[in-house]
Amino acid sequence: MGLTSEIENIDPRYKNTILTIFGKQICAMGLSMSNIFLHSQDRKGWRKLIVIFDVEGVLIDGELLPSLARLVDKEEEVKKLTLMGIRGEIDWEEGLRRRLKLLRGISYEECRNVAESLPFTEGAHQMVEELRRMGAILVGVSGGFSILTSRVKSQLGLDHVFSNELVFHSNRLIGYGQLVNSNKTQILKTAFDDLLEREPKVAVVDGANDLDLFKIADLKIAFNAQPIVKQKADVIIDRKDLREVSKTIKAYIEAGKLGVEGKSNAKASETSKV
Secondary structure, three states: OOHHHHHOOOHHHHHHHHHHHHHHHHHHOOHHHHHHHHHHHHHHHHOOOOEEEEOOOOOOOOOOOHHHHHHHHHHHHHHHHHHEEEEEEOHHHHHHHHHHHEEEEEEEHHHHHHHOOOOOOOOHHHHHHHHHOOOOOEEEEEEEHHHHHHHHHHOOOHHHEEEEEEEEEEOEEEEEEOOOOOOHHHHHHHHHHHHHOOOOOEHHHHHHHHHHHHOOOOOOOOEOOHHHHHHOOOEEOOOOOOHHHHHHHHHHHHHHHHHOOOOOOOOOOEEEEO
């Protein structure tokens, strides 16, 4: 019987104490404590980490709508509205409506080409691989559009992605359908129900429009973020490399701040900066 199977059979009342005592020995054998904490299933009473990402500006190194705006010479106007929304200077839904109005008439093919050209942030694939080894559930939630996020889900291998939908008629952009609003937690609560309440959560975001995700997160990570986001974060990562995210999560798990133990919404005692 393997080590993980033996650990799954430990009486839950003594599991944390035993893992603490033998943590160094387990690590010396080449196993990560993060794998141990997150390996077993909910039926055993273990907790499954949920990692929630904003998409544009976090998983993707760029923004779709400002990139589309270059095609119709509206880049500065759309970029300004985008930044105002990220900084929390304008109502998010109103800003989105105004940006889409400027882009009406762009062809589906043009939108698709731009969406496929936007690069992943450095370290994205390696981060996902590491979080997969930890057994995490990976979720993207975006106020952007499925023409981009569907690619992100399939190419990175996320478990779930939630976003909005561009609407085309006669091959031309005419509007959008909204699933994700300014409060991104609403779609997550609808989708995951009580799973979202009982499992530990990490939120990795960059804009003020993402701050509601911090309200449900046990670990709040500001990734190349706006000042208002950094003020509310547990961890600040200014280096544009997503491998820093997986390193941070792993460190928190091995310190006992995520995973088996810890009350929901427990906050790290100090804010760290990478």
